[in-house]
Amino acid sequence: GENVEQHPSTLSVQEGDSAVIKCTYSDSASNYFPWYKQELGKRPQLIIDIRSNVGEKKDQRIAVTLNKTAKHFSLHITETQPEDSAVYFCAASIRRRADSWGKLQFGAGTQVVVTP
Amino acid sequence: ETGVTQSPTHLIKTRGQQVTLRCSSQSGHNTVSWYQQALGQGPQFIFQYYREEENGRGNFPPRFSGLQFPNYSSELNVNALELDDSALYLCASSLDSGGSQETQYFGPGTRLLVL
Numbered sequence: 001g002e003n004v005e006q007h008p009s010t011l012s013v014q015e016g017d018s019a020v021i022k023c024t025y026s027d028s029a030s031n032y033f034p035w036y037k038q039e040l041g042k043r044p045q046l047i048i049d050i051r052s053n054v055g056e057k058k059d060q061r062i063a064v065t066l067n068k069t070a071k072h073f074s075l076h077i078t079e080t081q082p083e084d085s086a087v088y089f090c091a092a093s094i095r096r097r098a099d100s101w102g103k104l105q106f107g108a109g110t111q112v113v114v115t116p
Numbered sequence: 117e118t119g120v121t122q123s124p125t126h127l128i129k130t131r132g133q134q135v136t137l138r139c140s141s142q143s144g145h146n147t148v149s150w151y152q153q154a155l156g157q158g159p160q161f162i163f164q165y166y167r168e169e170e171n172g173r174g175n176f177p178p179r180f181s182g183l184q185f186p187n188y189s190s191e192l193n194v195n196a197l198e199l200d201d202s203a204l205y206l207c208a209s210s211l212d213s214g215g216s217q218e219t220q221y222f223g224p225g226t227r228l229l230v231l
Contacts, residue, residue, distance in 0.1 A: 006158075034219065043120075043206065043222040044159065089158050102210065103149070103172055104220060106158030 002027040006107025021110045023090035024072040030092040033073050039086045080114045120209050120223035128229045137192045137226045141209030148190040153204040202230045
């Protein structure tokens with residue numbers, strides 16, 4: 001089955017700097033890659049996602065890049081702010097086909113701390 | 117915030133007991149997935165329900181079972197609770213339009229403590 005590895009496990013950045021989180025996946029059939037942000041005691045919230053027919057996607061200060069050949073994808077946060085402090089999870093999924101289903105396989109998470 | 121709700125928010129049980137957790141999916145969504153999130157870890161897929169049938173299962177024993185109702189809400193049942201079942205249980209709803217599965221939106225979770 002799919003295996004997703006996420007690095008680093010913790011990331012400390014100064015406010016205004018950039019943060020990069022990297023994930024690798026094992027199943028080349030995976031074609032949907034969401035990123036979730038989870039604040040302490042709260043639900044995971046989708047912040048951005050990318051499908052395998054796209055190499056990069058950007059939404060304001062957040063961007064995700066995908067390298068299908070190398071089977072890795074990354075989250076980039078620019079101009080970090082204290083409210084960006086949270087745990088970030090990457091995930092991979094195979095788009096549902098007639099004989100498949102959209103199980104999300106999550107990475108272990110990255111604790112991001114943004115210091116003022 | 118998503119329109120996905122879960123109840124109860126917290127629950128304390130003892131080993132061997134049974135528990136039922138509930139999830140109401142977001143309006144317009146027809147698929148519910150359940151995940152177990154142990155402290156400090158990523159969510160682990162338990163199973164998914166689509167059109168009231170189990171539509172895929174992760175590596176969880178049969179004492180984890182579920183149900184989906186005609187209004188697409190869902191229940192997760194866990195029998196013979198073990199200490200390791202202590203975790204945050206998340207449900208996520210999504211729309212399966214027949215061609216692909218779209219984004220999964222999570223509920224706030226139920227925190228289960230087994231003593």
